[in-house]
Amino acid sequence: MRRFASLLVVALGAGPATAADIPADWAFKPVLRPGVPTVKGTTRTPVDAFLLARLEAKRLTFAPAADRRTLVRRLSFDLHGLPPTPEEVAAFLNDAAPDAYEKLVDRLLASPRYGERMALFWLDLARYAESDGFKADDARPNAWRYRDYVIRSFNADKPFDRFVREQLAGDELFPGDPDALTATGFLRHYPYEYNAVDVELKRQDILNDLTDTTAGAFLGLTLGCAKCHDHKTDPVTQEDYYRVQAFFAGYWPVDGPLLDAVARKDYDTKRAAWEAKTAADRAELAALEGPYREKMVKRERMRFAPELLALVDMPEANRTPLQKQMAAMVAKQVSADGKDVGKTMKGADKEKWDALAAKLAAVAKDKPADPPRVPAMTDTGPTPPATFLLKRGNWRSKGENLEPGFIASITPADPTITPTATTSGRRAALASWIADAKNPLTARVIVNRVWQHHFGVGIVPSSSDFGVGGDRPSHPELLDWLASEFVTSHGWSLKKLHRQIVTSAVYRQSARGAANDADPDNALLWQYPRRRLDGEALRDAVLMTAGVLNTKAGGPSVYPELPAEVKTGGWKVSADPAERNRRSVYVGVKRNLRYPFFSLFDSPERVEACSRRFVTTTAPQALTLLNDAMILGHAKTFATRVTRDVGNDGDKVVTRAVELALGRPPSSEEKAALVAFLRNGGADAVTDLCHALLNLNEFLYID
Known part of the structure; x- marks a missing residue:
């Protein structure tokens, strides 16, 4: 009742709710749309009224609006992850229309650069990577297709509820849709030690990862805390944990062909014809x-218990769903498929092998080209393996057999599950529950993530822990109002949500950099919070300022040069220099070798979901910006760009360099000092000037 009383107080204009008014289990209650409070200050959107209600209670108000140059740079980095060009800045400054700012917002939201920027926070949550992790860290060559799916989805403004459903159960809910199949790659990004012998444990690790990541990313819950016992703080039992896990019990990773129904039929027809034509020779x-392959895998087979090898050797039709999962994990290690056995042969066998290989090569033209494939997820079949409550989380200590179920404190009713001919229907039921407008967590969680994107901290600072042990919302009524708007008025549109936030007065404030005893941490947002660029945006800003950013979209990842002291670890540098200069979202993600520049500036390891990057300030960051070969090289390229644009006149060089780097002209004092530096700085003075500009806080931070 306390929560509803606090909402009533706000609706009557008597004052906002405070942390003391918020019940511990607030996030598990239904979203109720509060009334917009009446305030004294000027508002641009209802968002402002909720914030001013708290500020005015502490005798505070918003900071003055930021100037136009600051706003265009802030918006450009927030929505594109790139600085505005001087031409874009000038166009905004010269637009006298009363809706000039709103037009700028709409233009930025409509650009394909928007999806590339927004994808970054979701890839962090999805623990997206292009390698397995662990010691072997094997490559996942087609994982990039999921990254492109995320970018496309954000650019198309795909409704978030559809985005959720596709990633958890695209194969079940939207069969035949290649995009939906690609979306299930969300469930394939678990770390995987493929060469481990304890496959039963690895299966459980995968199930735990799927359960924990899904709950954290979509529901903002630390569900994994209930894997060994009832949750210590949240209304989540251990039984809840394993009932949610049961939705994933039949997981079956596949590398699915990206074909629509028509193309798939054509491919299958041609493939069947080729197989019939070559059946005898292939047999x-x-x-x-056969004997050669057996010899090749004999050593690997010795690592496994006989009962596991028996699963690999038995006909697939005879395996239970659990045996099918186990056999696949063992087979990956004891199979010689794909290896060139012919190289190991001699004598008559070699002659016979060469003759057969030549016959197959002669009809290779009749074999249809393999379609592009994507790492995806489906089920072992309509009936998945059983799920047990694991005592203390130990897979060897099985307790009660459990059926799929939702978190009982949110939805006590059992799910309605409809199997298909090839899948269990369980993930579809889970996805529909999570994406239901009545779910109290889903809309709140994604709205909070978008708020965090724009202000550095969410309305709930612990953005993947909405539980009792997490942080209380600073503005609970605002969170519920935004969540209600997002679902009922905006149709789950993320672009409309972004627009609503960035057109508000609170977003347009200046960053005064001052402190205030009434709110020393700026939790109430009485000024805009100055923020440093993340590593990806910083690299892209350097490339764009130097004039070498390659804006090519999509496709396989690229691999820029590494510092000389870094061991490559399978990092094959892209041969084309232009490819190395593509946007950072397209740089390869290896778990055991993060791109050093990103790692230095706090990018996550992508071993588990990351909901918020915490910003560090370290000496190696400054030293890298001063001494790294990449930065020095781009500073030189930047200098070449400036002199190509304006020649060698000192005044023009300084003006152009500052405009490109900082989005503004130099002040008279800055110009005098920098021109004097060029006059006395020697042959490399322009490069040194450009290098210095790339090291300025004004370049590194968003005001």
Whole structure:
């Protein structure tokens, strides 16, 4: 009742709720749309009224509006992750229309650069990577297709509820849709030690990852705390944990072909014809290669218990769903498929192998080209393996057999599950529950993540812990109002949500950099919070300022040069220099070798979901910006760009360099000092000037 009483107080204009008014289990209660409070200050959107209600209670108000140059730079970095060009700045400054700012917002939201920027925070949550992790850290060559799916989804403003459903159960809910199949790559980004012998444990690790990541990313819950016992603080039991896990029990990773129904039928027809034509030769070749393949895998087979090897050797049709999962994990290690057995042959066998290989090569033109493939997820079949409550979380200590179920404190009713011919229907039921407008967590969580994107800290600072042990919302009524708007008025549109936030007065404030005893941490947002660029945006800003940013979209990842002291670890530098200068979202993500510049500026390891990057300030960051070969090289390129644009006149060089780097002209004092520096700085003075500009706080921070 306290929560509803606090909402009533706000609606009557008597004052906002404070942390003391918020019940511990507030996030598990339904979203109720509060009334917009009446305030004295000037508002641009209802968002401002909720914030001013708290500020005015402490005798505070918003800071003055930021100037136009600051706003265009702030918006450009927030929505594109890139600085505005001097031409874009000038166009905004010269636009006298009363809706000039709103037009700028709409233009930025409509650009394909928007999706590339927004994808970054979701890839952090999805623990997206292009390698397995662990010691082997094997490559995942087609994982980039999921990254492109995320970018496309943000650019198309795909409704968030659809975005949720596709990633958890695209194969079940939207069969035949290649995009929906690609979306299930969300469930494939778990770290995986493929060469481990304890496959039963690895299966449980995968199930735990799927459960924990889904709950954290979509529901903002630390569900994993209930894997060994009832949650210590949240209304979540251990039984809840394993009932949610049961939705994933039949997980079956596949590398699915990206074909629509028509293309798939054509491919299958041509493939069947080729297989029929070559059946005899392929069977003879397989029989010839069999003993050699067995010899190749004999050593690996010795690592596994006989009962596990028996699963690999038995016909697939005879395996239970659990045996199918186990056999696949073992087979990955004891199979010689794909290896060139012919190289190991001699004598008559080699001659026979060469003859058969030549016959197959002669009809290779009839074999349809393999379609592009994507790492995806489906089920072992309509009936998944059983799920048990694991005592103390130990997979060897099985307790009660559990059926799928939702978190009982949110939805006590059992799910309605409809199996398909090839899947269990369980993930579809889970996805529909999470994406239901009545779920009290989903809309609140994503709205809070978007708020965090724009202000550095969410309305709930612990953005993936909405539980009792997490932080209380600083503005609970605002959070619920935004969540209600997002679902009922905006149709789950993220672009409309972004627009609503960035057109508010609170977003347009200046960053005064001052302190205030009434709110020393600026939790009430009486000024705009100055923020440093993340590593990806910083690299992109350097490339763009130097004039070499390659804006090509999509496709396989690129691999820029590494510092000389870094061991490559399978990092194959892209041969084309232009490819190395593509946007940072397209740089390869290896778990055991993060791109050093990103790692230095606090990018996550992508081993588990990351909901918020915490910003560090370290000496190596400053030293890298001063001494790193990449930065020095781009400073030189920047200098070449400036002199190509304006020649060698000192006044013009300084003006152009400052405009490109900082989005403004130099002051008279700055110009005098910098021109004097060029006059006395020697042959590399322009490069040194450009290098210095790339090191300024004004370049590194968003005001």
